[in-house]
Amino acid sequence: MNFSRRSFLKVAGAGVGALALPSFAWRGLFAQEAAAATRSLVVIYLRGGADALNIVVPFADSRYYELRPSIAIAPEAGGDGAPVIKLDKQFGLHPSLGALKPHFDAARFAPLVCTGSPHTTRSHFDAQDFMEYGAPGSRTVRDGWLNRYLSATNKAAGIDASRLRAVAMQSLLPRSLRGEYPVLAVPDDKVLNDGKLIDLFDDVYKDGDKKEGEKKSGEKKDAPKDMMGERREEDSVTQTGKDTVETLKRYKEILKRPIEGKRATFGVDKFGRAMRDIAACIRANVGLEVASVDVGGWDDHVNEGGAEGALAQRLKTLGDNLAAFLEDLGPRAESTLVYVMTEFGRTCKENGNEGTDHGHGGCAFLLGGKVKGGKVHGQWSGLAEKDLYQKRDLPVTTDYRDVFATVLAQHMKFEVPKGFFPDYTPKAVAGLF
Amino acid sequence: MKLASRLALACLSGALLLAAQAPARAQETRPGTGTAPKGLSEDQRIIHFLNRFTLGATPRLLAEVKAKGMKAWLQEQVKGAAPEPQFLRDRLGEMGSLELSAAQIVDNYLEQVGKDATPRERREAQILENIPQKELIDSIVLRAIYSPNQVREVSADFFRNHFAVSVDKGPVKWLAVEYERSVVRQHALGSFADMLKASAHHPAMLFYLDNCLSSRPASPEELEAIKRRGKNVPERIEQAQQRGLNENYARELLELHTLGVDNYYSQDDVIEVAKCLTGWTITPRNSAKPLTFWFRRDAHCGGDKVVLGKTIKSDAQNPVSEGEAVLELLIGHEGTAKFLAWKLCRWLVNDEPGEAMVKRIAAVFQKTRGDLAAVYLAIFEDPDFFTEANFLAKYKRPFEFVVSALRATGAEVTEVDAIQRALAGMAEPLYRCDNPTGFYDHAEAWQDPGAMALRWKAALDFAKGNVRGVRLPASLYADLPEDKPMEWKALLAARLLCVPLSENTSRAIDDFVARAVQASGRVKVKDLAPEIVAGLLGSPEFQKQ
Numbered sequence A: 001m002n003f004s005r006r007s008f009l010k011v012a013g014a015g016v017g018a019l020a021l022p023s024f025a026w027r028g029l030f031a032q033e034a035a036a037a038t039r040s041l042v043v044i045y046l047r048g049g050a051d052a053l054n055i056v057v058p059f060a061d062s063r064y065y066e067l068r069p070s071i072a073i074a075p076e077a078g079g080d081g082a083p084v085i086k087l088d089k090q091f092g093l094h095p096s097l098g099a100l101k102p103h104f105d106a107a108r109f110a111p112l113v114c115t116g117s118p119h120t121t122r123s124h125f126d127a128q129d130f131m132e133y134g135a136p137g138s139r140t141v142r143d144g145w146l147n148r149y150l151s152a153t154n155k156a157a158g159i160d161a162s163r164l165r166a167v168a169m170q171s172l173l174p175r176s177l178r179g180e181y182p183v184l185a186v187p188d189d190k191v192l193n194d195g196k197l198i199d200l201f202d203d204v205y206k207d208g209d210k211k212e213g214e215k216k217s218g219e220k221k222d223a224p225k226d227m228m229g230e231r232r233e234e235d236s237v238t239q240t241g242k243d244t245v246e247t248l249k250r251y252k253e254i255l256k257r258p259i260e261g262k263r264a265t266f267g268v269d270k271f272g273r274a275m276r277d278i279a280a281c282i283r284a285n286v287g288l289e290v291a292s293v294d295v296g297g298w299d300d301h302v303n304e305g306g307a308e309g310a311l312a313q314r315l316k317t318l319g320d321n322l323a324a325f326l327e328d329l330g331p332r333a334e335s336t337l338v339y340v341m342t343e344f345g346r347t348c349k350e351n352g353n354e355g356t357d358h359g360h361g362g363c364a365f366l367l368g369g370k371v372k373g374g375k376v377h378g379q380w381s382g383l384a385e386k387d388l389y390q391k392r393d394l395p396v397t398t399d400y401r402d403v404f405a406t407v408l409a410q411h412m413k414f415e416v417p418k419g420f421f422p423d424y425t426p427k428a429v430a431g432l433f
Numbered sequence B: 001m002k003l004a005s006r007l008a009l010a011c012l013s014g015a016l017l018l019a020a021q022a023p024a025r026a027q028e029t030r031p032g033t034g035t036a037p038k039g040l041s042e043d044q045r046i047i048h049f050l051n052r053f054t055l056g057a058t059p060r061l062l063a064e065v066k067a068k069g070m071k072a073w074l075q076e077q078v079k080g081a082a083p084e085p086q087f088l089r090d091r092l093g094e095m096g097s098l099e100l101s102a103a104q105i106v107d108n109y110l111e112q113v114g115k116d117a118t119p120r121e122r123r124e125a126q127i128l129e130n131i132p133q134k135e136l137i138d139s140i141v142l143r144a145i146y147s148p149n150q151v152r153e154v155s156a157d158f159f160r161n162h163f164a165v166s167v168d169k170g171p172v173k174w175l176a177v178e179y180e181r182s183v184v185r186q187h188a189l190g191s192f193a194d195m196l197k198a199s200a201h202h203p204a205m206l207f208y209l210d211n212c213l214s215s216r217p218a219s220p221e222e223l224e225a226i227k228r229r230g231k232n233v234p235e236r237i238e239q240a241q242q243r244g245l246n247e248n249y250a251r252e253l254l255e256l257h258t259l260g261v262d263n264y265y266s267q268d269d270v271i272e273v274a275k276c277l278t279g280w281t282i283t284p285r286n287s288a289k290p291l292t293f294w295f296r297r298d299a300h301c302g303g304d305k306v307v308l309g310k311t312i313k314s315d316a317q318n319p320v321s322e323g324e325a326v327l328e329l330l331i332g333h334e335g336t337a338k339f340l341a342w343k344l345c346r347w348l349v350n351d352e353p354g355e356a357m358v359k360r361i362a363a364v365f366q367k368t369r370g371d372l373a374a375v376y377l378a379i380f381e382d383p384d385f386f387t388e389a390n391f392l393a394k395y396k397r398p399f400e401f402v403v404s405a406l407r408a409t410g411a412e413v414t415e416v417d418a419i420q421r422a423l424a425g426m427a428e429p430l431y432r433c434d435n436p437t438g439f440y441d442h443a444e445a446w447q448d449p450g451a452m453a454l455r456w457k458a459a460l461d462f463a464k465g466n467v468r469g470v471r472l473p474a475s476l477y478a479d480l481p482e483d484k485p486m487e488w489k490a491l492l493a494a495r496l497l498c499v500p501l502s503e504n505t506s507r508a509i510d511d512f513v514a515r516a517v518q519a520s521g522r523v524k525v526k527d528l529a530p531e532i533v534a535g536l537l538g539s540p541e542f543q544k545q
Helices: A005-012 A016-020 A023-029 A062-067 A095-105 A124-133 A145-157 A195-204 A208-212 A236-256 A270-283 A310-335 A400-411 B003-025 B042-053 B059-068 B070-077 B086-094 B102-109 B119-146 B150-162 B172-187 B192-201 B203-208 B220-229 B233-242 B248-258 B267-276 B320-332 B334-348 B355-367 B372-381 B398-409 B417-425 B451-464 B485-496 B503-520 B525-537
Strands: A040-046 A109-116 A166-168 A290-295 A336-342 A362-368 B280-282 B293-295 B305-307 B310-312
Touching: A040 A310, A095 A109, A095 A310, A095 A362, A109 A400, A145 A290, A195 A236, A195 B451, A195 B503, A195 B525, A236 A270, A236 B451, A270 A290, A270 A310, A310 A336, A310 A362, A336 A400, A362 A400, B042 B059, B042 B070, B042 B150, B042 B372, B059 B070, B070 B150, B070 B372, B086 B119, B102 B119, B102 B172, B119 B150, B119 B172, B119 B398, B119 B417, B150 B172, B150 B334, B150 B372, B172 B192, B172 B203, B192 B203, B192 B248, B192 B320, B203 B280, B220 B233, B248 B267, B248 B320, B248 B334, B267 B305, B267 B320, B305 B320, B310 B320, B320 B334, B334 B355, B334 B372, B355 B372, B398 B417, B398 B451, B398 B525, B417 B451, B451 B525, B485 B503, B485 B525, B503 B525
Parallel strands: A040 A290, A040 A336, A166 A290
Antiparallel strands: A109 A362, A336 A362, B280 B293, B305 B310
16 A cells, blocks of 8 residues: 555645645744643653563463573562562563552553564564554555654644754654654754854755845845756755754753753663653653654573563663653653553563564553553463464564554544554554553 | 558557667656756766765766776776775784684784783773774775775675674674675675675674574483483583574574565574574684684484475585575575665665666576676666666765765875764764664665754864864865955865755855855955865765765
């Protein structure tokens, strides 16, 4: 199916004509103040296929221990390494995620088991692309599900110069944020702190029309010509340059604003700094709706470790910074939802190298917002071989598109229109909010 | 015959004639526009050619190719025999690790520091340990900028990404120097078949994608035997049980190196390929031939395997041949030819290469078992190579941007560390790709709002001399008339760019210079000219190739 963003927008009811206007023009048309308390969605992507079974551990199932003789997390203290942090009679958290337990108890944290893609691929790269495009199996959809949300709501959201609707805390955008709506990929501090840089390139990437008013001569200029002396309808490089200047100016200005009240203690690692800056943007009240952070390194084929080791260390960084984030937001955590996802889970049985190979069903975390935490969500069918996907992996009982749609509808108050997910009508995930 | 049908026939044959000529004429007319035939000018053709077959066109190279002719130049290039300039040979000659084997590198650069080592000793050991990977990156960047064998550099750039390994994974940092030399560069103008085999046997790949750990699981009989022997039973049982198949390399071999994702193969094929390759591992450090390919017979899965519908017979005499047979099967497979042809056309022609061209290149690839010189010549001679649609249609990757900027400015590079750091900032550090796909090769992956500022920053830093080890030559600014700043832009553009400046960039730089003149009265070449250079290198036209 040839699904393009434009055809979606038609379905969504936004005028195609609006798209034909230069972006600055329709930004101006709908200028209004950002809503005082925007709902924010923070998406954290664990790249590499995080091992769901050692994150939300089915400790009550003896099969779990049979399948994982060297990397399982002990059910009780006194066993091999720190035991699981019990959430209920069936599931426990990896012991590195202790910082999240109080949030589970306070019903702010909802783990979701057996979620993932209906597509069979075990390729990281395809699985990630399909997921971030919200289009399993499609090679024609080229814009991310979060960008589709941003594009579809752009008009209604209202735009003003001080507003920053979306950022990715890394030098390249994740696919979920690629698309028509210009999202800022935040470059490093050296770039942010170079005062002259943006001014110089503001000139170079300014479009012809905008400069018209500034010109003294008043001579009539045609649309910018390219080096072949021909008019090109759109030059994506120039457009990207303009977006870069505009969004960077905005972001720099926002980070300069003072933040009222105390800050929580974040890690000094890259992830910690990213979460700290996202929290700052949310607390600055600039209408930040979507933020995203990638965390790499979850492809544990070898020496994954159990209660301690490689996975344990990564989970500690993740859990501690998530807890710091919720603390830092304070009451704003009510209007902010954190969604932690990964492309797939891993084999239930450990492999020959104290690791696990690519699997199918995975897990997700939802924290904050109005999520119904304090409960492990998702449909679990056990670890008996006959109940596993292709006799080896967790099955997928909750399609990620259903979670995406539920999050957009319940948290972002955006009713997902028909066609948002190509060839798919999502179902609400019951009881999640 | 009736008139009408005769007319119809005439029209039909006319249409057929047109269709037959279509590929040849595509470069002259765009169908349906009704405009007069217009193709690339001769200069544009050469610029396009250099944009794709070098890591940065320069006015000098333009003149060289003009004099020699593109085809003759390319035919020489695919031999890769142009002598490297003396200064480059000297620089490379100073690097002690480049010609060493992996084992020699470990011997020479890895120092075991004892528990009682002083912090200084530890630091020194650390510096020593990092020399090989530093020299690896230095040599790649210096050759990319200065080697006259540019087609080899372009090809190496492609295959370094196609068969990506990362020095961030354990001992790969010891192994990558030899990998770059004996896998990537050795075969960059040779045959894909040889390169695939070399990569499959190389310790860097065996380790990076975990195949060195993959082995058959312990059989019940073996476990029984351990129990019968009665020595250290629990540990031995545990060791034996932890052994097993690792699918990582087998999957990427099919998905990334040969057939393309989910093309032709299934999960069962992944497992069967993994079984064929069990036992392909690395000799230990204390062995007679350390850190080389080792086939461990006792780790190999017995039994027949079925890969892509073909039975690979169990070969008890020579079980390593099963893995070799898999590689042969993949080398000759039409899927490999199609995937590699598509990927090379994407790299060298257009982000979305036309199907017809890919098909033609795939045919050459398959017929020659991936003779890369033949493939590159075929791409150059393909009727769809020199089209207007392809001209300046590719957005430079960060590596291409940085190298082309340094080539265009004639930069003198004495240290590479800062360049590698800049590449890391732009998310493309050499030999440090986070995943085995290699870095992306199409605009969409790099062209994000925000990401462009990283290029601007690099351009400004290069131009202003703020990058350690990189100096733009004084000659770049020579002869700029001090008292006529409005003329500097045109002179600098002619020195840096092979294409005319767009009206927009031209006007923007004029405005910027005029403002500077207005603000300070008199401006100096050394203050303002670098900023003009930065503006040119950061301009939209310099991001394209």
